[in-house]
Amino acid sequence: MSRALVLVLLAGCGAPRDANYYEHVQPILEEHCIRCHTPEGTGPFDLRDVETVLAVADRAVLHAEQGVMPPPTTDPGCRDFQGSERLTLDRREIATLTQWARRDFALGDPADAVSAEVSEPGVLADTDLEVRIPAYTPTYADEANSGNEYRCFALEHGRSEDFFVTALQPIIDQSPILHHMVVGAVDRDSLPANFDFANGVDCLDDDMGAIDGMLTAWAPGSEPVVFENGAGIRVGADQVLMVQMHYFQSGPDTVGLRDASGYAMRTAPSVETELAMLTLGSVSFRIPAGDENYTFSESYRAPSAMRIYGVFPHMHVLGRSYRMWVERDRKDECLLDAEAYDFHNQLHYLFNEPAELEAGDEIHWECGWNNSRSNFERIHDEPQETLYGERTDEEMCFFFTLTEVENAG
Numbered sequence: 001m002s003r004a005l006v007l008v009l010l011a012g013c014g015a016p017r018d019a020n021y022y023e024h025v026q027p028i029l030e031e032h033c034i035r036c037h038t039p040e041g042t043g044p045f046d047l048r049d050v051e052t053v054l055a056v057a058d059r060a061v062l063h064a065e066q067g068v069m070p071p072p073t074t075d076p077g078c079r080d081f082q083g084s085e086r087l088t089l090d091r092r093e094i095a096t097l098t099q100w101a102r103r104d105f106a107l108g109d110p111a112d113a114v115s116a117e118v119s120e121p122g123v124l125a126d127t128d129l130e131v132r133i134p135a136y137t138p139t140y141a142d143e144a145n146s147g148n149e150y151r152c153f154a155l156e157h158g159r160s161e162d163f164f165v166t167a168l169q170p171i172i173d174q175s176p177i178l179h180h181m182v183v184g185a186v187d188r189d190s191l192p193a194n195f196d197f198a199n200g201v202d203c204l205d206d207d208m209g210a211i212d213g214m215l216t217a218w219a220p221g222s223e224p225v226v227f228e229n230g231a232g233i234r235v236g237a238d239q240v241l242m243v244q245m246h247y248f249q250s251g252p253d254t255v256g257l258r259d260a261s262g263y264a265m266r267t268a269p270s271v272e273t274e275l276a277m278l279t280l281g282s283v284s285f286r287i288p289a290g291d292e293n294y295t296f297s298e299s300y301r302a303p304s305a306m307r308i309y310g311v312f313p314h315m316h317v318l319g320r321s322y323r324m325w326v327e328r329d330r331k332d333e334c335l336l337d338a339e340a341y342d343f344h345n346q347l348h349y350l351f352n353e354p355a356e357l358e359a360g361d362e363i364h365w366e367c368g369w370n371n372s373r374s375n376f377e378r379i380h381d382e383p384q385e386t387l388y389g390e391r392t393d394e395e396m397c398f399f400f401t402l403t404e405v406e407n408a409g
């Protein structure tokens with residue numbers, strides 16, 4: 001197809017000719033941008049304020065056109081996921097912004113203002129269980145890992161019967177020092193006899209099982225996780241909730257901050273579908289120094305029929321892209337496909353349609369990294385060969401996969 005024809009087709013996406021702020025642009029910003037661009041959010045400036053919007057309008061439109069803002073997600077065209085309408089801009093919305101720029105950012109008439117119906121993200125109603133770590137001030141005592149601390153806390157849930165977690169809301173107390181938080185259910189008997197419940201324990205390179213019985217993880221950008229359609233993850237009466245915190249000292253003003261983060265959860269005594277987190281990922285990659293686009297892929301053969309409800313991909317700051325797909329009889333079925341990865345926008349993708357797998361199907365995944373100077377997020381000024389590890393300047397390639405494993409046969 002000729003380039004001119006492509007442009008004509010794109011232009012025909014139904015953007016209003018008279019695109020103006022009040023009628024067309026404000027609802028797009030409300031739906032897609034203000035979850036981050038408010039004083040409380042992770043992004044700079046307040047995009048609810050019309051003067052601010054006009055001051056950054058050029059860059060805002062450019063970022064939207066280039067797919068940089070809102071930060072990229074997996075492509076809903078590969079497999080659609082909960083909230084994709086709100087988390088990604090569609091072609092019509094982008095075309096509307098382009099048209100607005102062509103009209104010199106016309107304001108229009110405030111009387112035409114249309115308010116998008118945006119639900120407040122980040123707040124989950126009806127939680128019935130809250131667990132928080134005892135207030136803790138990281139000491140960053142590990143010199144080999146300066147400025148980083150991994151601390152694991154075992155929290156009692158106080159229930160005398162098994163129960164199911166059906167939704168989780170992270171409670172982030174000290175966001176400037178929190179790099180990630182993982183919560184899992186582990187057997188109380190598996191803890192060492194002298195486990196320090198009050199202060200937690202150092203747990204770098206020893207995840208205390210949190211990742212094995214993982215319920216969910218929080219990293220910058222994550223939103224509450226809701227398992228729909230009567231699904232949930234079991235927590236045993238004889239288990240504790242193990243929370244692994246990764247703290248990092250992001251600046252001198254973060255020294256001495258006391259953190260009491262945790263989770264609020266919705267629970268149920270029983271569920272129709274019992275979910276479990278399957279940890280897939282790679283640890284044997286070596287990312288060459290200076291390589292702008294290094295990819296590594298591996299696969300896993302499903303031992304029995306299984307259903308995949310969602311995936312939480314996770315890399316560190318060198319991450320640039322990822323993919324995941326199922327291969328059956330040499331045919332591929334797409335699970336995730338992200339041309340770009342943003343460490344500051346890590347999301348759980350809960351699929352609208354679970355993927356149905358048969359025993360023997362291959363699940364493939366691929367991580368891509370940019371370990372060159374063109375990656376402005378890099379930790380080391382001079383790019384270095386980078387291997388797997390939990391430290392911020394090491395890399396990860398994980399796909400925490402939410403599955404319902406059917407009984408074989």
Ligand code: HEC
Pocket residue numbers: 028029032033034035036037042043044056059060061063064069070071089221344345
């Ligand atoms: C998940 C959070 C998030 C969402 C959603 C988001 N942003 Fe951002 N935005 C950020 C963060 C963080 C930064 C600053 C760091 C960076 O540039 O990556 C930023 C930076 C920007 C910048 C400044 C970039 C520069 O040139 O300095 C603009 C403009 C912007 N965003 C516009 C938007 C628009 C328009 C939307 C909605 C279409 C949006 N953002 C949605 C988090 C977000």
